[in-house]
Amino acid sequence: METKIRSLIVIVFIATGVIIYGCTETDSTKGVGPIKNISIDSNINTSLSAQGKQIFDLKCAICHTFDKRSVGPLLKGVTQKRKPEWIMNMILNPAEMTSKDVVAKELLKEYKTPMVFQDIKEDEARSILEYLREKDKE
Numbered sequence: 001m002e003t004k005i006r007s008l009i010v011i012v013f014i015a016t017g018v019i020i021y022g023c024t025e026t027d028s029t030k031g032v033g034p035i036k037n038i039s040i041d042s043n044i045n046t047s048l049s050a051q052g053k054q055i056f057d058l059k060c061a062i063c064h065t066f067d068k069r070s071v072g073p074l075l076k077g078v079t080q081k082r083k084p085e086w087i088m089n090m091i092l093n094p095a096e097m098t099s100k101d102v103v104a105k106e107l108l109k110e111y112k113t114p115m116v117f118q119d120i121k122e123d124e125a126r127s128i129l130e131y132l133r134e135k136d137k138e
């Protein structure tokens with residue numbers, strides 16, 4: 001009898017753990033990193049995207065273009081393929097993304113070069129995202 005109660009208690013504990021884990025698990029399509037949820041306007045903020053372009057030309061264009069695959073993936077269409085949170089996490093947290101996020105892991109396997117973090121701030125990453133969104137509307 002006592003062992004039955006004990007195993008019942010264990011089962012309840014495990015079930016509770018599974019439920020709690022299930023509820024706190026993050027949306028994997030948003031990637032791994034500081035950005036959990038962002039809201040974006042459907043219109044492009046052109047002054048923000050202009051800021052993003054400057055940073056992109058300086059820090060990203062060596063490895064990415066919009067017309068062909070380079071050291072890194074072609075970025076045309078990336079905002080249609082990935083969630084905005086995912087893109088920002090990739091910019092802000094590439095090492096963890098390529099070791100934990102399923103999609104980013106596959107990219108690293110394919111491209112072999114790791115994408116480097118270049119001390120990009122959150123608001124800078126947001127402006128780059130705006131630039132990528134603008135490019136995808138062209």
Ligand code: HEC
Binds near residue numbers: 059072091094
């Ligand atoms: C040293 C080269 C390099 C630099 C610099 C670089 N990247 Fe990358 N990027 C890569 C590689 C390579 C990948 C594929 C994942 C990997 O191998 O780590 C990638 C992946 C990405 C992806 C995901 C693409 C997809 O198809 O989902 C985005 C978005 C991205 N980079 C944006 C940027 C931005 C924005 C910058 C500038 C802040 C930047 N990258 C700077 C090499 C680079």
